[in-house]
Amino acid sequence: xxxxxxxxxxxxxxxxxxxxxxxxxxxxxxxxxxxxxxxxxxxxxxxxxxxxxxxxxxxxxxxxxxxxxxxxxxxxxxxxxxxxxxxxxxxxxxxxxxxxxxxxxxxxxxxxxxxxxxxxxxxxxxxxxxxxxxxxxxxxxxxxxxxxxxxxxxxxxxxxxxxxxxxxxxxxxxxxxxxxxxxxxxxxxxxxxxxxxxxxxxxxxxxxxxxxxxxxxxxxxxxxxxxxxxxxxxxxxxxxxxxxxxxxxxxxxxxxxxxxxxxxxxxxxxxxxxxxxxxxxxxxxxxxxxxxxxxxxxxxxxxxxxxxxxxxxxxxxxxxxxxxxxxxxxxxxxxxxx
Numbered sequence: 001x002x003x004x005x006x007x008x009x010x011x012x013x014x015x016x017x018x019x020x021x022x023x024x025x026x027x028x029x030x031x032x033x034x035x036x037x038x039x040x041x042x043x044x045x046x047x048x049x050x051x052x053x054x055x056x057x058x059x060x061x062x063x064x065x066x067x068x069x070x071x072x073x074x075x076x077x078x079x080x081x082x083x084x085x086x087x088x089x090x091x092x093x094x095x096x097x098x099x100x101x102x103x104x105x106x107x108x109x110x111x112x113x114x115x116x117x118x119x120x121x122x123x124x125x126x127x128x129x130x131x132x133x134x135x136x137x138x139x140x141x142x143x144x145x146x147x148x149x150x151x152x153x154x155x156x157x158x159x160x161x162x163x164x165x166x167x168x169x170x171x172x173x174x175x176x177x178x179x180x181x182x183x184x185x186x187x188x189x190x191x192x193x194x195x196x197x198x199x200x201x202x203x204x205x206x207x208x209x210x211x212x213x214x215x216x217x218x219x220x221x222x223x224x225x226x227x228x229x230x231x232x233x234x235x236x237x238x239x240x241x242x243x244x245x246x247x248x249x250x251x252x253x254x255x256x257x258x259x260x261x262x263x264x265x266x267x268x269x270x271x272x273x274x275x276x277x278x279x280x281x282x283x284x285x286x287x288x289x290x291x292x293x294x295x296x297x298x299x300x301x302x303x304x305x306x307x308x309x310x311x312x313x314x315x316x317x318x319x320x321x322x323x324x325x326x327x328x329x330x331x332x333x334x335x336x337x338x
Contacts, residue, residue: 003108005033005100006081006156009089010073015045017092017200022053022060024094024198030101035060036077041067046091071166071174074149078159086156088149088175092200099196103153106190113158113186117151117196120144129189132233139235139243141191142180142226149175151197158185172210173218180225184232211262216255216281223247223288241291248288249299252307255281260323271316278315282307 007025011018025035037060039047047064054062065076074088085107089095099117106115110128129137158164162185166174183189212218226247230240259277263270292303306315 002032003085003104004083005030005104005153006077006083006086007033007035007089007100008038008074008077008081008086009035009091010038010040010070010077011042011046011050011091012040012067012070012073013042013044013046014091015042015049018046019049019053021089021091021094022050024096025089026053026057026059027097028095028100029098030104033059033100034081034083036081037062038073038076039064040069040073041065069168069171071168071170075165075168078156078165081156082160083156085153086159087153089197090150090200093150094198094200096196096198100153102192102194102196106192107153107155110188110190112188112190113155114182114189115153116189116191117194118191119193119195127191129191131183131187131189135233135235135239138189138233139239141189143243143246147176147179149178150199152179154182155186158182167221170218170221171212172215173222177222177225180222180229184229211258215258216251216277216284219251219255220284220288223251242294244288245291246295246299248285249295249303249307252281252285252289253302255285256319257323260319275312275316278312278319282310282312 009021009025014021022035022037025033037050037054039050039062041064050060050062054060061080063076063080065073078086085104087100087103103115103117106112112128129141131138159182164178164181164185166178168174170177223244227240227244230243235243256278259274259281263273263277286307289303289307292300292308295303305318
């Protein structure tokens, strides 16, 4: 008997994209699926467009709710699904025609509880990972790719039985946190380098383009979940300490990148605000940065440069220069493409 799949699609003001998204799902070669569309309080024509689709195809279940964010919408979708597997698609993105068929076949063939399409698999040299018996391979995957919920297939029974839901208090990183909780309840994952998902990078309302004042705090929530996951799968205390140490330094770095890029520009940098964020991040991440003797080279370099002899003014000047250099490199890459 073929498995039934719930494709959960949260929507908010995507009238220019949602039609293509729905068409890409309806065009799947795998037939055993339903589409759960959750209109999260759109004020444009998103709901009207979806109503037309739902009237034509019985596989579409359309819901409308007040605007409470993507986590709330995804949770609503989970609350109204009782299929075997589920996947999440953003309403401005698209699936390739064989996406569901490929992911389901890999899930069944490899007797696993999670399948992810990941272009990095070939470079990582991995496909199947037994989470509790191949912890180093699993940590390598966490380190490199276990972030979003797109391009992935989940066992819905495990999600429902363990009441796993998205944290509705988070404005970003909610997907990575969801994955780290989900991994606590499964045994085996499969990674494929086959591409199944097409991102839309042109949507000006995309959450990935927004700035979040609590970005660093959201990363701390992921660190806490990662500690809990390491305990659950049997990572040794020393290895857990090393791994959390690396992730904390990484979190400090990308948090500062977020604040410098989203809340400032090269011509009018809000120095007072950014220094407050530097101090905030330092106090937030330092409890996790406990042993730096055996850090990998790239983390040690950043630790030595910014954290070891921490000074807000020095940090600000150095990081400001680093961000300008990154901006220049990005500009050059765009020119080369042109």
